[in-house]
Amino acid sequence: MSAEIENLSAQIEQSLALLRRRLDPEQSRRRLAELTALSERQDFWDDPQEAQKLMQERQRLSDSFTVIDELQTELNDGRELAEMAEMEDAPGVLADAVATMSAAARRAAKAETAALLSGEADANNAFVEINPGAGGTEAQDWAEMLLRMYTRWANSAGMKVDIIEEQAGDGAGIKSATIHVKGENAFGYLKTESGVHRLVRISPFDSSARRHTSFSSVWVYPEIDDTIDVDIPESDVRTDTYRASGAGGQHINKTDSAVRLTYTPPGETETIVVQCQNDRSQHKNRKQAWDMLRARVYELEMRKREEAAQSVSDNKGEIGWGHQIRSYVLQPYQMVKDLRTGVETSQTDAVLDGDLDAFMAAALALQLGEDG
Secondary structure, three states, X not given: OOHHHHHHHHHHHHHHHHHHHHHOHHHHHHHHHHHHHHHOOOOHHHOHHHHHHHHHHHHHHHHHHHHHHHHHHHHHHHHHHHHHHHHHOOHHHHHHHHHHHHHHHHHHHHHHHHOOOOOOOOOOOEEEEEEEOOOOHHHHHHHHHHHHHXXXXXXXXXXXXXXXXXXXXXXXXEEEEEEEEEOOOHHHHHHHHOEEEEEEXXXXXXXXXXXXXXXXXXXXXXXXXXXXXXXXXXXXXXXXXXXXXXXXXXXXXXXXXXXXXXXXXXXXOOOEEEEEOOOOOXXXXXXXXXXXXXXXXXXXXXXXXXXXXXXHHHHOOOOOOOOEEEEEEOOOOOEEEEOOOOOEEOOHHHHHOOOOHHHHHHHHHHHHHHHO
């Protein structure tokens, strides 16, 4: 069998081993049978909220078994096709086998990453905030590049992106932006992106074509659903309205439709500020801002409960040297390197176009190991 087929087979087998280990098939089959029996009881839907939660668990377990079975079938079929190609000396058939195995390996890698998502909010949608560090136009341009990178990643993953707030930079880039990423496991994948991102390049804004280093911070927090109660007294929240500064037609710039909420949770020194300006309706922006504020308060509570683990707060601080989680070097050589996991690649264009899966998978695996 060809070396390429052997390599692809090993990759898929490794992923299947991890998936089975994470699933614990024997225990999961017992739980699946238990959930199925519960769902057939007449009083199952008497508590719709609890029933929905159990049905989602049942579906996740069922999907996990389906993925493992399908990957095993694809692995077996690919091997048989490769063996047939070699016996009949058919290069075209061998090429088909390689294509089949390559697709299965990619799917296995994605399933392996998804299996690492076990946090209580991992399945939720996510908010992503991006802010440039010091450096004026250069840093603001880098922040806009990160905004594009995460938008591209989300689109390639089949997720929807809404711009909640965006402030244009001075001449180029952005002063800040918040996006709402909607899709299965959005927060689970994106949560490891929180931290400071460093760019090294020849500045397009420097007439002397000198090399510049820029920093921008990324902060990710989950959207919370109706099952999570977050109590915030409205009287403790400062509400400001202002005219939206981004593009949006004449109307959006003529009314105070944008909303900013400022809140300091009891016993905390950290003040939370959220703002929304993506709709012409102040009422809709206010509702979205409150959703974001509740999500931020919930995320703060999550961090406090998980303070022993690597958390978002570990990477917050001054947006500059010593705080970065990843470096993107475009000059004098090309390399993107994650400083936590050691994962690196020379395919800088692909990364900036949203190819982040390898970085996310390694960071999730590291976090899982740290969490024990």
